[in-house]
Amino acid sequence: MLEVKNLSKTFTIHILGGKVIEGFGSVSFRVEPGEFLGLAGRSGSGKSSVLKCIYGTYLPTTGELWFASESHGKVNLADGQEQTMLQIRSREMGYVSQFLRVIPRVAAVDVVAEPLLRLGTHADEARRRASVLLERLTIPAKLHDAYPATFSGGEQQRINIARAVIWEPRLLLLDEPTASLDRGSQEIVIGLLKELKQKGTSMIGIFHDRVSMEAIADNVLEMTNGSRGHGLS
Amino acid sequence: MKPLLEVRGLTKLFGDGCEHCLPGGVPLDEGNRCSRCGTVVGCGDVSLEIHPGEVLGVVGESGSGKSTLVRLIHFEHEATAGEIFLNNGEAAPAGQNLLRQSSFRQRQVRSRTMGIVYQNPYLGLRMQVSSGGNIAEKLLAAGWRNVSEIRRRASDLLQRTEIPVERMDEPPANFSGGMQQRVQIAKALSNNPQVLLLDEVTTGLDLSVQARVLDLIRNLQRELEIAMIVVSHDLGVIRLLCQRTLVMRYGRIVESGLTDQIFEDPQHEYTQLLVSSQL
Numbered sequence: 001m002l003e004v005k006n007l008s009k010t011f012t013i014h015i016l017g018g019k020v021i022e023g024f025g026s027v028s029f030r031v032e033p034g035e036f037l038g039l040a041g042r043s044g045s046g047k048s049s050v051l052k053c054i055y056g057t058y059l060p061t062t063g064e065l066w067f068a069s070e071s072h073g074k075v076n077l078a079d080g081q082e083q084t085m086l087q088i089r090s091r092e093m094g095y096v097s098q099f100l101r102v103i104p105r106v107a108a109v110d111v112v113a114e115p116l117l118r119l120g121t122h123a124d125e126a127r128r129r130a131s132v133l134l135e136r137l138t139i140p141a142k143l144h145d146a147y148p149a150t151f152s153g154g155e156q157q158r159i160n161i162a163r164a165v166i167w168e169p170r171l172l173l174l175d176e177p178t179a180s181l182d183r184g185s186q187e188i189v190i191g192l193l194k195e196l197k198q199k200g201t202s203m204i205g206i207f208h209d210r211v212s213m214e215a216i217a218d219n220v221l222e223m224t225n226g227s228r229g230h231g232l233s
Numbered sequence: 234m235k236p237l238l239e240v241r242g243l244t245k246l247f248g249d250g251c252e253h254c255l256p257g258g259v260p261l262d263e264g265n266r267c268s269r270c271g272t273v274v275g276c277g278d279v280s281l282e283i284h285p286g287e288v289l290g291v292v293g294e295s296g297s298g299k300s301t302l303v304r305l306i307h308f309e310h311e312a313t314a315g316e317i318f319l320n321n322g323e324a325a326p327a328g329q330n331l332l333r334q335s336s337f338r339q340r341q342v343r344s345r346t347m348g349i350v351y352q353n354p355y356l357g358l359r360m361q362v363s364s365g366g367n368i369a370e371k372l373l374a375a376g377w378r379n380v381s382e383i384r385r386r387a388s389d390l391l392q393r394t395e396i397p398v399e400r401m402d403e404p405p406a407n408f409s410g411g412m413q414q415r416v417q418i419a420k421a422l423s424n425n426p427q428v429l430l431l432d433e434v435t436t437g438l439d440l441s442v443q444a445r446v447l448d449l450i451r452n453l454q455r456e457l458e459i460a461m462i463v464v465s466h467d468l469g470v471i472r473l474l475c476q477r478t479l480v481m482r483y484g485r486i487v488e489s490g491l492t493d494q495i496f497e498d499p500q501h502e503y504t505q506l507l508v509s510s511q512l
Contacts, residue, residue: 014502015509056491058498082491083234083284086476103473105448117455 001171001202002031002054007063007078009049023049026062029221033170036193036203038213041223047206048098050223051173053078054204055095056085067093070170090118094169098176100156102149108159109134109144115167133162137188153180158189165192172196174205178212190215235320236282237460238306238428243279243315245301245484248272256314258484265296265483274484275301279315281479281486283428286458290475290492292465292507298484299464300352303430306462307349308339319346321427344374348421352433354413357420358405364391364416365401368423375424390419394449411442418449422457429461435470447473468511472496480504 009023024046031037039047052058054065054077065077069088077085089095094115103111109130116126131144137158143151148159157180164172177193178186186209193216197203207213213220244257253259254267258277265274276298283289291299305312308331316330319342331342351357358367368387377383388398394415396408405413414434421429431450435443451474454461463474471478471492478495480488480503488501499505 011498012500013505015505052497057493059490059494059500082477085491086287105444 001033001035001068002204003064003066004029004054005064005066007050007053007065008061009046009053009058010061023058023061024223027221027223031171031202031204033200033202034197035219036197036205036217038217038220039204039206039223040213040220045223047223048175051095051175051204051206055089055093055173067171092169093171094164094167094173096160096164096172096174096177098179100148100160102147102156104149105147107145108139108148108151111148111159112162112166115163119167130162130166133166134159136192137162138185154182154185157181158185161189161192165196168196168199168201170201172201172203174203176206176208178207178209186212234284237285237287237320238283239316239318239320240279240281240306241316241318243276243302243305243317244313245275245305245310246272246313247275250313261483261485261487265298274298275310276305276312277484279481279484279486281489283460283462285427285460287477288454288461288463288475290463290465290471290478291481292468292471292478293481294466294507297481299466299481300432301484302481303349303432303462303464306428307347307430308336308343321346340374344371344424345376346427347430348424348426348428349430350414350417350421350432350434352436354405354410354417357417358413360406361404363402364396364405364408364419367405367416368420371420371423386423387419390423391416393422393453394419395445409442411438411446414438414446415449418446418453422453422459425457427460429459430464431461432464433466436465436467450474468496468508480507 005028006026008026011021011023013019013021027050029037039050041047049058053060056077060078063078067075067077069075069092071087071091072084075084109127112130112134113126116129117123134144139155139158148156161177178189181189190212242257246254248271250272251267251270253269254272258274259267279302291302293299304310306317312332315332317332319331331339365387368390369383372383372386388401391398391401396412396415405416435446438446447470463471465471475492478492479486480495482503488495488504495504496508499508
């Protein structure tokens with residue numbers, strides 16, 4: 001599904017006089033359909049940066065990101081083709097960010113339903129499925145029409161996850177999906193992700209919480225600060 | 234997929250120009266004034282593409298050329314150099330540089346395929362003509378002739394933009410700023426444009442009014458799938474509405490990319506400055 005070759009990222013901060021900050025050194029790995037690759041490592045070792053390079057939020061400094069797209073065939077995401085990237089994000093690749101980016105004045109159920117609407121599902125059906133998913137993630141019906149800006153961190157995170165899994169992307173990138181969740185919610189989320197895995201979605205996920213990681217990851221890539229020592233176990 | 238609108242090398246110079254600054258303007262490090270002849274570079278060698286249904290942001294400081302760019306695309310100024318192509322089959326045959334066409338032809342293309350909303354409603358509306366009349370004017374320019382259809386369309390659009398239909402025959406001079414903007418939006422949408430140009434449409438509106446106008450734009454965009462060019466110096470507005478963004482300075486594009494990339498991994502020095510200046 002995804003083959004990463006020699007990916008690295010450095011940042012050049014002009015407003016600090018051109019200071020160069022290394023995000024991470026060369027990494028290479030493959031992820032097959034239905035496989036979950038965990039990214040582990042200390043804070044600042046570049047785990048989120050790897051995900052952001054794949055998603056196009058960061059421009060890779062070196063490397064190739066070969067993605068087996070259903071609509072475009074085998075493409076190198078690092079090519080910088082904006083239209084291709086927008087279409088892949090819309091139809092095939094999802095991203096669960098660490099923090100919910102709140103769109104103001106949109107109800108929780110609509111935030112979750114939006115990807116389905118974008119892909120052509122009828123509005124009522126989309127909202128119904130969104131409600132069902134929110135209930136499964138133990139967000140009570142009373143909150144479905146409320147605005148997520150006022151939710152707790154854990155509730156916001158569950159909205160984020162719901163929004164990404166509802167449309168069953170082929171490749172899902174997860175940045176700390178269980179960080180703010182209690183044990184019970186974590187298990188529900190892992191359950192959801194396992195179902196998605198069964199259906200063939202590939203996933204790359206960052207977890208600080210080893211228990212969750214071990215419950216779902218098939219392989220783990222250890223990131224170490226900026227050096228070449230990245231190990232696959 | 235072919236882009237809907239293609240702009241190549243668009244340049245607008247204010248002044249006589251000289252060999253140093255013609256045809257594409259001066260190098261970026263000279264700012265936007267030619268050091269030899271004093272000509273001002275409104276836009277310098279700007280190229281962009283916009284695809285059907287896409288929302289493109291244009292961000293930059295005051296005087297960076299954002300509004301000039303939009304007015305040039307709307308055929309309001311005469312460009313000094315450059316090409317504009319509209320690839321939608323009927324209104325303009327492919328490969329025809331619209332900047333080389335007669336102004337009659339340009340106005341025809343404009344009234345059939347474009348809509349514009351200005352920062353100042355006085356630019357986009359005739360304040361003493363009724364709101365319904367303002368919309369009717371645009372429909373007439375686009376070729377509509379049946380009065381009752383025009384009226385029905387106007388009433389429909391005003392409802393969509395949440396203007397009470399009872400006020401359709403009142404002039405916008407009687408409305409609040411936010412309502413005036415919404416009349417502008419209704420007018421801009423009346424001819425089912427393929428490209429909507431939004432020039433600083435919420436600048437100057439207070440916060441809750443701004444929110445309502447932005448929500449309206451988001452919902453309309455999702456429903457009607459219109460391509461939009463959103464000009465703003467408010468990065469929050471750009472982030473909310475746009476999938477791709479151009480950063481302008483001194484009339485030039487200094488960086489372009491996916492909106493989240495521009496904000497989280499800005500490459501150009503000016504973009505980094507802009508992004509780090511956000512509140």
